């Protein structure tokens with residue numbers, strides 16, 4: 001009887017995770033349509049790359065325990081909002097906000113929480129625009145609203161975050177203070193680079209338009 005119960009629980013957990021995978025795919029499709037249409041209309045692709053990930057059962061369980069969340073599916077769904085994650089890396093900061101607006105204004109996308117770490121970077125220098133949305137997924141049993149965490153950032157922000165993430169793990173969270181300082185300095189340099197690239201991009205765009213007008 002215990003084995004039958006364990007199997008039932010495993011199947012329910014797999015069903016639960018599958019909903020997140022479908023939600024993630026809905027978001028991926030939306031982003032890929034925006035990219036193709038934008039490229040067609042403006043002869044310009046604002047997206048460098050898109051990466052999706054489903055949180056592993058281990059890290060879901062770990063986060064549930066850490067946050068003291070009740071271990072039932074409804075509580076987990078309400079409290080752990082980053083089980084499905086999609087990260088969109090754009091060329092420029094202006095593209096980050098443009099994509100964010102185009103995506104969040106779609107009428108089947110419900111915005112739950114926005115965290116703008118570009119306007120307000122984290123103390124360590126982390127920058128990115130995060131949004132928790134709910135997208136509808138249609139199953140044989142009906143419609144479910146699936147939360148997906150979508151992160152928008154530039155290549156420079158992504159470069160910084162991926163190194164910071166590696167260093168954080170390497171030191172198991174206890175990063176020596178001189179490295180923390182160097183990382184924060186590097187985040188400033190990344191921000192400065194973003195501003196320079198944006199200016200260059202705008203300048204090139206203006207010159208191009210002037211040439212076309214004459």
Ligand code: 0O2
Pocket residue numbers: 082085115122124126130160161162164165
């Ligand atoms: P992974 O491996 O990307 O899944 P929490 O979810 O509890 O950690 P909160 O406040 O609910 O925190 O969410 P927040 O701060 O909006 O975003 C969490 C996610 O943003 C992280 O997910 C990272 O992907 C990214 N992130 C936030 N802060 C940092 C940072 O300082 N450095 C780096 N490299 N990434 C960051 P996970 O689950 O931690 O990791």
